[in-house]
């Protein structure tokens with residue numbers, strides 16, 4: 134199908150009626166619905182429909198830079214590029230295909246990309262929709278260069294919530310974090326789950342591989358399980374910042390929270406020929422269950 138920005142999207146479906154939509158623009162998952170047809174990812178009503186910009190919502194891929202502390206455009210260029218479908222990618226473990234509906238995408242740098250980031254690479258993304266409706270994203274970065282390079286990475290996941298005041302994030306208690314992306318000073322989270330009452334922008338360093346986002350009103354919990362992604366970004370722009378964002382409605386910050394599996398604090402370094410894998414699985418359950426798994 135064609136997205137509103139004119140770029141092709143691939144729709145994955147499972148036999149229970151759940152679905153996921155992936156745009157070739159950025160390799161971005163732009164929609165994920167459960168078997169009742171309820172949208173699980175936030176998408177802004179004012180999302181930019183220009184083909185050159187990432188859509189405000191879904192799961193943009195931030196690569197090879199997160200934030201704007203490096204020399205590249207904010208969150209890197211991968212989310213603004215047109216990816217291609219790869220028919221026969223190098224194989225992955227069978228758990229990443231068995232019983233699942235999936236699509237493989239590929240991004241390679243253009244001449245223009247090599248001018249601002251002079252490292253040749255292959256970035257592969259598999260998006261899987263499981264029989265149970267779970268969404269899994271597997272990214273692989275291969276260094277096809279003659280020299281090593283380093284990068285940051287994030288699955289910038291915009292989760293849809295009833296109201297931000299109803300949300301708790303569990304699993305990051307007692308973790309160290311960087312407040313504000315470019316600051317180096319570390320703070321330590323206190324013992325309680327995270328709740329929101331102002332702008333929030335933190336990178337939790339070397340956090341546990343299971344984080345839960347509880348939405349009390351909807352009685353829905355997102356469980357994020359990550360591999361190869363040591364950090365977790367938690368972001369909500371709140372009222373003032375969202376007013377400065379043209380592609381976010383005035384009160385829409387209340388209906389979203391970004392909780393990203395990421396590799397930011399220690400960039401990943403790959404030698405020539407080496408490959409890195411970062412995997413994120415999102416499960417939706419009626420209540421929290423990280424501790425039981």
Ligand code: BG6
Pocket residue numbers: 200207208289314334366368391
């Ligand atoms: C967040 C950053 O992860 O992404 C914010 O912490 C940033 O600083 C936000 O504003 C959205 O970025 P962008 O480039 O998609 O507007």
